[in-house]
Every structure is written in structure tokens, then in C-alpha cells.
Amino acid sequence: MTVQNRPLSPHLQVYRPQLTSVLSITHRLTGVALAVGTLLLIYWLTAAAAGAEAFETAQSFIGSWFGRLLLFGWSLALFYHLCNGIRHLFWDIGAGLDLPTAYRSGYAVLIATVVLTLASWIAGYGAMGGL
């Protein structure tokens, strides 16, 4: 085999970040973050099954400022991964692969993520009857 002087895959130190590449790595990062977030979901469910006292402890942790911060990050990551995942599924069927559409769908994902996250939190605080 002849060794050709072919370009290598993106060299991170000299590679200018673009919307498409940043959204791509963010998809992976949010995926890993959501995997860690499943610990919180399972803690909440096992506490609910264990009894009122255990559930009270779980709720007071989740309801604390730190718990709410975790939950906010989790919801942001979830909505991003959901929206960008749908974008990936369109690519998988061969739709929207051209650069202008990929940029438009990328911006749409960012807007939808912020809107859905804020709408959920506003609705959640509404369900609780305020802060």
C-alpha cells in the first residue's frame, strides 16, 4: 500500500470550531451527562418505592437550590439531545445534509432547546403555584 499524504481527521488545537462541529460534540456531551442523570431518576424512583420517609429525603434534595440546578441542567441536556437527535434522524434518512440546511436546523435546535426548557420550568413552577 502506498502511503498518501492525506489530510487527517480534525486536529483539535488548530481546528476552527463551527456551529456544526460544536453541536456535534455537544450531542455527545449531553448524552454522557444524561447517562449520569439517570442516577437521579433511579434514586427518585427507588426512594418513592422505599417509603414516605425516603421519598421526603429525596424530594428535599431535589427541591434544594443544588437539586434544582442539577434538574435544570438535566432538562436543558435532555431537550438538546432530543431536538438534535431528531436532526440526526433526518440526516439518517438522507434529508437536510446540505450545508445551508444543516446550519438552519442547527439554529432551530438551539432555539427549540431554550424555548422548551424555559416553557417546562415556567409550567412546572405554575403547577407548584409559584417559586
Place this chain on the structure above:
Amino acid sequence: MPMRSSLKRVTGLGAAGEGVGHWWAQRVSSLALIPLAVWFVASVVALAGADYFAIHQWLSSPIAAGLLILLIVAVFYHTALGLQVVIEDYVHDETMKIAALLGVNALAIVLGLAGVLSVLSILFKGQI
């Protein structure tokens, strides 16, 4: 000189020897998770600030419990498949890689089972 044997080409299983099975499973589980995730977030939003009794009332319905079990199974399947790719991309030491893959899969099974059993125990306890 062609590097692939005729058998390799005809089985179409590629360099990893597993073909498109992993890729396909990742997509199918993601499709299932679109409606399940939307339902789950909407449920949690509606349950914001809910107490122990409200949670038990919610999960005493077989529909809510069933959807939550489907969500848990799909989440941990999708998570295990996704983390597998991340590990295969970044962990190059073969021993470490296999250990990490085994650990991730074991954790996914144990956590998923804990979630499913919790939901079932609340469902069968009935309304309290």
C-alpha cells in the same frame, strides 16, 4: 492487493464484525424515546412539588407505570449503546476498554432493573 476476503465482503459485517446492528438499535431506541421523553417531561412538570401520595397515585395507574417502564428500558438500552461508542472512541487500551464496557453494561442493567422494580412495587401497592 485487496485487503478484504470475498467472505468478508459478502457478509457485510465491516471492521468491527457486527455490521449495522448497533447503529440500527441506537436509532430504533431513539425513535421510541421521542414520545416517551416528551410524555415523561410533561408528567414530571405536572407533578412538580407533588408529595409522596401524589406520586403513588400517579404510578398506581397501569398506563403511567407501563409507560415509565418502557421509558426506563429504552433509556438504559440507548444509554448503554451510546456510552459504548464513546468508550470505543476514547479508550484505546484493550483491557481498560473491555472493563469499561462491562461496567457500563452491568450498571445499565442494575439501574434499569432497580427502576422497573420500583415502578412495579408502587403499581402493585395500589393507591395508598
